[in-house]
Amino acid sequence: MAKKTYVEDIERTLxxxxxxxxxxxxxxxxxxxxxIRDISARKxxxxxxxxxxxxxxxxxxxxxxxxxxxxxxxxxxxxxVTYVKPDAPMVxxxxxxxxxxxxxxxxxGIPEAEKxxxxxxxxxxxxxxxxxxxxxxxxxxxxxxxxxxxxxxxYEDIVREYFMTLVPPKDHKFAALHGAVWxxxxxxxxxxxxxxxxxxxxxxxxxxxxxxxxxHTLIIVEPGASLHFIEGCSAPKYNVTNLHAGCVELFVKxxxxxxxxxxxxxxxxxxxxxxxxxxxxxxxxxEWVSGSFGSRVSMLYPCSVLHGEGARCEFTGxxxxxxxxxxxxGASVIHAAPNTSANINTRTISKSGGAATYRSAVKVTxxxxxxxxxVNCESLMLDDESRSDTLPVMDIERGDADxxxxxxxxRISEEAIFYLTARGIDENEARAMIVRxxxxxxxxxxxxxxxxxxxxxxxxxxxGSM
Amino acid sequence: xxxxxxxxxxxxxxxxxxxxxxxxxxxxxxxxxGPNGGGKSTLMNVLMGHPKYEVVGGTxxxxxxxxxxLKTFERARRGLFLSFQTxxxxxxxxxxxxxxxxxxxxxxxxxxxxxxRKQLRAMMTELKMDPSYARRYMNVGFSGGEKKRSEIxxxxxxxxxxxxxxxxxxxxxxxxxxxxxxxxxxxxxxxNSCVIITHNAQILKYLTVDAAHVLIDGRIVKDGGxxxxxxxxxxxxxxFAEAVDG
Numbered sequence: 001m002a003k004k005t006y007v008e009d010i011e012r013t014l015x016x017x018x019x020x021x022x023x024x025x026x027x028x029x030x031x032x033x034x035x036i037r038d039i040s041a042r043k044x045x046x047x048x049x050x051x052x053x054x055x056x057x058x059x060x061x062x063x064x065x066x067x068x069x070x071x072x073x074x075x076x077x078x079x080x081v082t083y084v085k086p087d088a089p090m091v092x093x094x095x096x097x098x099x100x101x102x103x104x105x106x107x108x109g110i111p112e113a114e115k116x117x118x119x120x121x122x123x124x125x126x127x128x129x130x131x132x133x134x135x136x137x138x139x140x141x142x143x144x145x146x147x148x149x150x151x152x153x154x155y156e157d158i159v160r161e162y163f164m165t166l167v168p169p170k171d172h173k174f175a176a177l178h179g180a181v182w183x184x185x186x187x188x189x190x191x192x193x194x195x196x197x198x199x200x201x202x203x204x205x206x207x208x209x210x211x212x213x214x215x216h217t218l219i220i221v222e223p224g225a226s227l228h229f230i231e232g233c234s235a236p237k238y239n240v241t242n243l244h245a246g247c248v249e250l251f252v253k254x255x256x257x258x259x260x261x262x263x264x265x266x267x268x269x270x271x272x273x274x275x276x277x278x279x280x281x282x283x284x285x286x287e288w289v290s291g292s293f294g295s296r297v298s299m300l301y302p303c304s305v306l307h308g309e310g311a312r313c314e315f316t317g318x319x320x321x322x323x324x325x326x327x328x329x330g331a332s333v334i335h336a337a338p339n340t341s342a343n344i345n346t347r348t349i350s351k352s353g354g355a356a357t358y359r360s361a362v363k364v365t366x367x368x369x370x371x372x373x374x375v376n377c378e379s380l381m382l383d384d385e386s387r388s389d390t391l392p393v394m395d396i397e398r399g400d401a402d403x404x405x406x407x408x409x410x411r412i413s414e415e416a417i418f419y420l421t422a423r424g425i426d427e428n429e430a431r432a433m434i435v436r437x438x439x440x441x442x443x444x445x446x447x448x449x450x451x452x453x454x455x456x457x458x459x460x461x462x463x464g465s466m
Numbered sequence: 467x468x469x470x471x472x473x474x475x476x477x478x479x480x481x482x483x484x485x486x487x488x489x490x491x492x493x494x495x496x497x498x499x500g501p502n503g504g505g506k507s508t509l510m511n512v513l514m515g516h517p518k519y520e521v522v523g524g525t526x527x528x529x530x531x532x533x534x535x536l537k538t539f540e541r542a543r544r545g546l547f548l549s550f551q552t553x554x555x556x557x558x559x560x561x562x563x564x565x566x567x568x569x570x571x572x573x574x575x576x577x578x579x580x581x582x583r584k585q586l587r588a589m590m591t592e593l594k595m596d597p598s599y600a601r602r603y604m605n606v607g608f609s610g611g612e613k614k615r616s617e618i619x620x621x622x623x624x625x626x627x628x629x630x631x632x633x634x635x636x637x638x639x640x641x642x643x644x645x646x647x648x649x650x651x652x653x654x655x656x657x658n659s660c661v662i663i664t665h666n667a668q669i670l671k672y673l674t675v676d677a678a679h680v681l682i683d684g685r686i687v688k689d690g691g692x693x694x695x696x697x698x699x700x701x702x703x704x705x706f707a708e709a710v711d712g
């Protein structure tokens with residue numbers, strides 16, 4: 001069987017669309033009401049959700065593309081339908097994935113791990129088994145962990161109360177697009193005072209048909225409750241098209257804690273325009289651990305709205321941009337109440353002509369007395385053709401804010417390489433060690449299996465390049 | 467063990483070593499003395515294969531093998547070890563991780579963690595190092611003396627055939643020199659050799675010096691025994707410098 005390529009995927013997508021209803025889709029250049037109604041009907045949306053989708057569509061048409069950030073002109077917005085429609089022809093087997101992604105996962109042993117998980121035979125970090133074992137006790141505590149479609153059916157009132165209130169469709173064009181065409185994703189509800197001691201992982205989502213590139217994650221952690229949620233975007237996503245516009249909304253209530261960890265390793269033809277936001281109430285804590293490796297373009301700036309007094313945010317992120325990639329990542333914090341504090345700590349790496357941008361926005365409003373924010377971003381460029389930028393924006397409306405910012409952009413020191421090689425370590429391994437050392441402060445925040453995976457990814461990225 | 471013949475080496479096009487000869491036998495301790503800028507550190511870096519230094523002439527053989535054809539990591543695996551004058555800080559890599567990785571690179575096999583740790587602890591105790599330093603990032607935030615001790619710790623753990631010590635005693639107080647010096651003495655036996663650059667006769671207290679060499683202006687201008695070390699610590703390099711000028 002011939003190996004599939006990026007171009008062939010596109011042609012195949014077009015073919016599928018023609019096959020379905022040629023006249024409708026040929027006559028409209030972009031996204032239409034008919035398409036939205038069709039999606040909504042197929043998903044058995046309640047009427048209010050159809051209404052929501054249609055309003056989002058209107059907003060989508062009224063907004064223009066962002067004029068800042070990486071070049072996304074390769075995204076043909078007139079053919080947005082081709083990004084929305086291919087729910088059905090998503091590949092269902094490893095062999096149909098693009099070669100670069102498949103090889104990566106093969107070498108990581110993920111298909112193997114997937115098989116084990118499905119068989120229910122667990123190694124020590126077999127998340128599926130852990131999940132199923134604890135599921136009943138969680139259910140007894142009133143914890144809900146399900147996919148968004150089921151949530152909309154079984155917990156409609158909760159979804160309706162929160163859905164896209166934190167990231168409203170009018171936020172930006174891709175948020176509006178998301179509101180119109182969202183599909184799939186995770187829903188977690190942790191009732192008051194319940195401590196979920198074992199992390200929940202969203203690996204389950206990967207096998208579900210229709211969990212496309214517009215998935216919605218909605219997590220509500222009620223007062224005094226705590227949760228660690230891990231999103232496995234590094235695991236196989238059967239995406240054959242090239243736009244991802246997901247949305248994550250996290251609600252952290254009074255005194256609640258939420259740790260949200262994710263590594264995104266999309267295939268290299270992906271435009272990853274993801275929106276993630278957390279609303280943190282009095283004394284609550286949001287901890288983000290975020291890794292961005294894949295995609296052609298990423299624009300990802302998880303935002304924490306510190307809405308209640310004493311709310312806190314810890315953001316830990318790592319980004320690795322290689323050839324042909326432009327990864328524009330960072331974080332955003334809004335201090336909107338007294339005594340709120342935030343800590344942003346990131347590492348970015350660029351190599352082989354890749355471009356990595358750290359972009360952050362910190363806002364301290366007039367209400368936020370004694371706000372504290374500390375930003376530390378370090379960048380490493382592995383060669384002369386790569387690019388690294390740091391764009392921190394601060395908007396401070398109070399004189400008593402305590403704001404610290406530290407930025408470093410550097411290269412691997414030849415003296416450090418010499419030091420390691422003088423100890424018998426070969427040059428490639430020496431470089432890899434230095435890169436791993438650079439991201440170590442981040443890696444140690446990751447769940448163990450992800451830290452191992454990140455190290456493997458770094459090794460794969462560095463292999464053959466030096 | 468080591469034979470250097472008519473070695474000429476340059477940095478940024480400037481020739482620093484200008485026809486240097488040196489022979490070090492197995493089990494011997496050699497001291498290299500000389501004023502700053504004379505080429506002592508250049509010699510160490512050239513022996514270890516630093517990419518910044520260009521060898522423009524001469525030969526170096528180590529146990530009969532041409533060293534100049536080998537990369538730095540290959541030289542290390544053949545048994546060369548350089549204790550750096552200013553050791554690099556390597557963020558994110560712990561002392562124990564780096565030493566264990568080195569040992570595995572050298573031996574080509576797994577080094578069992580528990581045995582390794584036991585050995586590392588024993589050596590650290592010997593060097594009066596706080597055992598918590600094993601978990602710290604290599605040389606990051608270490609004082610000058612701690613960096614030098616970490617070099618000697620690596621020397622003892624890696625147990626090379628030829629130790630090149632580049633001013634391992636510089637910038638240390640009397641107690642630290644004592645610790646480093648006894649560390650080197652612990653390492654040395656009849657099966658390995660040391661080439662020591664120093665300005666300080668103290669480090670040689672626990673060692674028997676087989677030969678001393680004065681390196682000025684890229685050449686060895688005087689060979690002798692341990693008496694040469696004493697002579698220079700009393701009289702300086704004046705007499706030798708004149709000989710070169712003449």
